[in-house]
Amino acid sequence: MYKMKRRDALKAIGVSVMASGLLFHRCSSEKANRVVSRINLDLKDGRELWERERFEELNSYTFFDQHEKETLVELVDLILPADEHSLSASEVEVPDFIEFIVKDQPELQQPMREGLKWIDDYAKQQFQAIFVGITIGQKTHILDRIAYPEQERSELQLGISFFTLLRELTASGYFTSKAGIDYLGYVGNRPNVWEGVPTEILRQFQLTHLIT
Amino acid sequence: MAFNINGAKEKYDVIIVGSGAGGGMSGYVLAHAGLKVLMLESGPFFDPAKDSLQLRWPWESPRRGASTNRAFGDFDGAFGGWEIEGEPYTNTEDSEFRWFRSRMLGGRTNHWGRISLRFGPKDFKGGSFDGATDDWPITYDEVKPYYDKVDVLLGVYGTNEGLENDPDGIFLKPPKPRLHELMLTEEAKKKGIPVIAGRCSVLTQPLKNNSQRGICFNCGQCGRSCKAYADFSSSSALVIPAIRTGNLEVLPNSLVREVLVDGGGLAKGVSYINKEDMQEYQVYGEQVILAASACESARILLNSKSRQHPQGLANSSGVVGKYLHDSTGVSVSAYLPQLKDRKRYNEDGVGALHIYSPWWLDNSKLDFPRGYHIEYGGGMNMPSYGYLSDLPRFNGALAKVDGTVKKSGGYGRSLKEEYRSYFGTKVVLAGRGLAMARKDNYCEIDPNTVDRYGIPVLKFHYKWHDAEIKQGKHMQDTFHDLFTDMGAVITSEYVGIERNYGLKKPGEIIHEVGTVRMGDDPKTSALNKWCQAHDCRNLFVVDGAPFVQQGDKNPTWTILALSMRTSEYILEQRKKHNL
Numbered sequence A: 001m002y003k004m005k006r007r008d009a010l011k012a013i014g015v016s017v018m019a020s021g022l023l024f025h026r027c028s029s030e031k032a033n034r035v036v037s038r039i040n041l042d043l044k045d046g047r048e049l050w051e052r053e054r055f056e057e058l059n060s061y062t063f064f065d066q067h068e069k070e071t072l073v074e075l076v077d078l079i080l081p082a083d084e085h086s087l088s089a090s091e092v093e094v095p096d097f098i099e100f101i102v103k104d105q106p107e108l109q110q111p112m113r114e115g116l117k118w119i120d121d122y123a124k125q126q127f128q129a130i131f132v133g134i135t136i137g138q139k140t141h142i143l144d145r146i147a148y149p150e151q152e153r154s155e156l157q158l159g160i161s162f163f164t165l166l167r168e169l170t171a172s173g174y175f176t177s178k179a180g181i182d183y184l185g186y187v188g189n190r191p192n193v194w195e196g197v198p199t200e201i202l203r204q205f206q207l208t209h210l211i212t
Numbered sequence B: 001m002a003f004n005i006n007g008a009k010e011k012y013d014v015i016i017v018g019s020g021a022g023g024g025m026s027g028y029v030l031a032h033a034g035l036k037v038l039m040l041e042s043g044p045f046f047d048p049a050k051d052s053l054q055l056r057w058p059w060e061s062p063r064r065g066a067s068t069n070r071a072f073g074d075f076d077g078a079f080g081g082w083e084i085e086g087e088p089y090t091n092t093e094d095s096e097f098r099w100f101r102s103r104m105l106g107g108r109t110n111h112w113g114r115i116s117l118r119f120g121p122k123d124f125k126g127g128s129f130d131g132a133t134d135d136w137p138i139t140y141d142e143v144k145p146y147y148d149k150v151d152v153l154l155g156v157y158g159t160n161e162g163l164e165n166d167p168d169g170i171f172l173k174p175p176k177p178r179l180h181e182l183m184l185t186e187e188a189k190k191k192g193i194p195v196i197a198g199r200c201s202v203l204t205q206p207l208k209n210n211s212q213r214g215i216c217f218n219c220g221q222c223g224r225s226c227k228a229y230a231d232f233s234s235s236s237a238l239v240i241p242a243i244r245t246g247n248l249e250v251l252p253n254s255l256v257r258e259v260l261v262d263g264g265g266l267a268k269g270v271s272y273i274n275k276e277d278m279q280e281y282q283v284y285g286e287q288v289i290l291a292a293s294a295c296e297s298a299r300i301l302l303n304s305k306s307r308q309h310p311q312g313l314a315n316s317s318g319v320v321g322k323y324l325h326d327s328t329g330v331s332v333s334a335y336l337p338q339l340k341d342r343k344r345y346n347e348d349g350v351g352a353l354h355i356y357s358p359w360w361l362d363n364s365k366l367d368f369p370r371g372y373h374i375e376y377g378g379g380m381n382m383p384s385y386g387y388l389s390d391l392p393r394f395n396g397a398l399a400k401v402d403g404t405v406k407k408s409g410g411y412g413r414s415l416k417e418e419y420r421s422y423f424g425t426k427v428v429l430a431g432r433g434l435a436m437a438r439k440d441n442y443c444e445i446d447p448n449t450v451d452r453y454g455i456p457v458l459k460f461h462y463k464w465h466d467a468e469i470k471q472g473k474h475m476q477d478t479f480h481d482l483f484t485d486m487g488a489v490i491t492s493e494y495v496g497i498e499r500n501y502g503l504k505k506p507g508e509i510i511h512e513v514g515t516v517r518m519g520d521d522p523k524t525s526a527l528n529k530w531c532q533a534h535d536c537r538n539l540f541v542v543d544g545a546p547f548v549q550q551g552d553k554n555p556t557w558t559i560l561a562l563s564m565r566t567s568e569y570i571l572e573q574r575k576k577h578n579l
């Protein structure tokens, strides 16, 4: 009985009974795949509705302006540059990842924005030009002063914390990209048969007495 | 605006609230016995085969797996989390209890660590051994047949060791240890710490008489819930098979407010909010089984006030909400420099413990009761958000191991190479131990706060005492010693007494139990030894709430065994017309 009423209730709020998929009643011969009762609370591609909505919302605006973005591109490539065998951070779209993550975790916005401003101010103070406008030698001169936190220069504290944060985000973005994972040499995330540590590795670590 | 339907014609044999470990098992047993069962679940329907994000790569998440949306990462199998929007809970000033809730079919078992330890004889009767805690009204021998049946029905791997308080089981073959696990084992053994195969509910071999569930293919991602149904999740291993009998109906997105009683004070059904239309409904059954998780079941009972049960249902003793206890936890992490530049191969293995250490010491020489077990983590895991985020703080110390002098930090090619060199070198030791059930650690209804559905919420009072804090110190010291002696670079700061030696906050180990405890005496317990309410014979509780006192063992295998035992008892009592 309550089901009829429930239908009425649904109608009252303008949801069609078919769409609501009220197939969830007793159905002795029905299979589990028919067991679905969802209106707007369903999962799509394994995600809840609010997750999908949030994703769209975060993508609906841009946080960093053009100049900030350009500065980021230079900085992340100084942190993780290309080499003979691997791409640079900007080549695997780390700046785009950082753009997303500061919207996802708004507490990162202020430190990132202030840090980018700090680095321009510091460049101007030292070399009379903003960061993207100075030479590579001048850039590394600045980084050398903020990339080693133990040095404790209080007047550079803002720069040091900014660089620490940016380095973490850059590593996060890089080593979770396809190219970054190939660079690390991670070979899992696929069906496998785990049979224990390969014998040659046990030998390398003098653990052969553990061969079973 | 409530939309109550009275006199609904359909009456179920049994109504179950919640579809996690406890509710899933009960639904499975009762539906297979032919009872007509209605299960109300506050979250969405979740079928791991379809809805799990297993085998996704980090770049398939715009946040690269960060835990902004989901507490254990963007691909994780636990919806909900430490905070749920619109469904708050509160703490008194000096209490910091944290409550993890998963709202979805299968509850927290879609994510859980699958560590499936039986409680031992001394866990049920600990008080009789050392007087530190209360005894259960039941013994290990009474529960053993159910542990055995759960092992066979759901599958658990491990090894029989003949240990007195870590009983053997009916085990599938365990996965072999990984490299770092062997190294940690060697070091632990030097210190007299035993290390044995993990005991976890993952199908490393086919399950007898069960063609629905696949075998583990070693992706290491059980936390996302297995699409092949090779790990135990209540959704895939209990609820969905129970639906297939045709006897179990599930109402997802249906949040129970209270248990309804008849004039004689017996349970007659429940009222719930349908989250799809935000209306309130009532459904009726001959028995009502609560399995909404320990704290939520206590909340439902305390909110079920009636003329017949003015203090809340099953609460004439006043113990509902009391004796809340979690496990203790301390974790210490380190880099193992000896693993630097290690050869790459696929060691994903099983997404649960390959090895662990059961509690090994003699308490007569210690300043705290009983103890903890150790869980071992690490390996060449799939990189995710936060990849080696602490490396730039420790690369100086790591270089020193190689005999070079270097400032921590850096950038550029050399840093990039370090990120690669130290891939798969990080390890963690985690202790999980006895937390004592105390009357003064409890939850109650907060008179000032309701959730978005207008239902009063819980307020927590929970503090660690001397017993837990001293045990925490022992864990932290043991882990630091072990790492130091093997030349590891420890990344966890040594925490002093001002922060309880690194003890996690109450609730953070997510083993909360004890809030509707069982006992022989109706004055000091809410349920009898069959998890049946002293005050209301057709009301049962089958999650962690009935626990009198847990040991250092994770609770879920015991929840499953007790839920099966109670469900069989219900069948028996129904036959005898005793309910």
Ligand SMILES: Cc1cc2nc3c(=O)[nH]c(=O)nc-3n(C[C@H](O)[C@H](O)[C@H](O)COP(=O)(O)OP(=O)(O)OC[C@H]3O[C@@H](n4cnc5c(N)ncnc54)[C@H](O)[C@@H]3O)c2cc1C
Pocket: B017, B018, B019, B020, B021, B022, B023, B024, B040, B041, B042, B043, B072, B078, B100, B101, B102, B103, B104, B105, B106, B107, B108, B109, B111, B112, B113, B114, B115, B116, B117, B254, B255, B256, B257, B291, B292, B293, B294, B296, B300, B510, B511, B542, B543, B544, B554, B555, B556, B557, B559
């Ligand atoms: C990160 C993590 C790791 C863990 N690892 C382990 C481990 O290795 N070993 C171990 O033994 N345990 C572990 N646990 C704990 C384990 O998950 C729980 O012990 C177990 O899931 C408890 O089962 P339950 O049925 O009591 O509750 P849950 O699994 O929480 O299920 C309760 C269900 O009830 C529903 N519900 C709640 N309120 C209502 C309401 N008002 N109306 C309707 N439905 C409601 C919820 O949506 C949920 O689906 C872990 C937990 C987490 C989160």
Ligand code: SF4
Pocket: B054, B202, B203, B215, B216, B217, B218, B219, B220, B221, B222, B223, B225, B226, B227, B228, B230, B231, B349, B350, B351
């Ligand atoms: S490790 Fe095995 S059981 Fe766990 S999710 Fe992967 S395949 Fe499934």
